[in-house]
Amino acid sequence: MNELTFLPDRTALEAVGLRARHRRREALRACTFRVPAGRVCALVGPNGAGKSTLLALAAGLRRSSGGRLRVLGGAPGDPAVRPRVAYVAQDKPLYPHFTIAETLRMGAALNPGRWDQAVAERLVRQGDLSPHARVGSLSGGQRTCVALALAFGKRPELLLLDEPMSDLDPLVRHGMMAALMAEAAERATTVVIASHILSELEGVCDYLLLIADGRVRLAGEVEDLISVHRLVVGRYEDVGTPREFAAHTIVEARTTGRQLTALIRPEGPISGTWEITEPSLEELLLGHLRAPGAPALLAPSAEPRMPASRWAA
């Protein structure tokens, strides 16, 4: 993180009581959170949690069914907001008859005054692709590289990525992730990246939004969220959870043989003879994913800042 990318006073995404429906099914249930500008935010949750729905709302491609969502200070999809946002959907729609070079020319034509050809070409090279290749002849992973090049060439202030790396081979994924993060850091781009690959998020994301069953479970700076949790490991042969944990918030506790492993939000010192460490991001996420009913936590930076007078849709 550098001074440019750390913009805690500006807001990229802000939701209050946000709801969305797919026909009768509620996909988002009263979600409230804030993502400050300049952050790389991991959007994590089980299948069907509502991640894609949230990104599509932020991109202005779907309408909410209640609550409020602000994107870069404006309404999602507003003509003043749309050019500043790029969105890479899971299915990455592209024109199959275009070559990669033609696709980038289309990007330039659609984004007058914003387009950065050098950045787009750099990302195409990262995928080891010829500009003359036709999009229809590319593999799924190669199309992903083109979609990411198109999104980044737009020089967005907010980049919304829906599981962008899932079909990339490990080498290309590594190179692409590094290239994306370098571009994002240089331009202080806010990135919201939905992913199931938890190891890929560690060391890359400094902000976290965890949703499950359409509800926000965790939101805030990764550092802040990690620092209020502890991983507690030790020998335990009784049933249930140890009595000394009663004073704390237990996110998840598991016993394997005679060993107990628990993810806890301590309310004070933890008594007993336990090995107590700070969880890694992956351990924090796994604990919460295994325990979707654990009490939600919104760090102070994730609390909405829009005045209450604007909360009504």
Ligand SMILES: Nc1ncnc2c1ncn2[C@@H]1O[C@H](COP(=O)(O)OP(=O)(O)OP(=O)(O)O)[C@@H](O)[C@H]1O
């Ligand atoms: N087109 C649709 N029609 C009906 N229901 C839908 C549609 N799209 C999503 N849903 C439902 O809305 C809920 C949220 O789906 P969403 O795709 O946002 O989840 P997700 O977190 O992105 O899941 P995944 O990790 O599997 O991509 C799910 O219950 C899903 O079944």
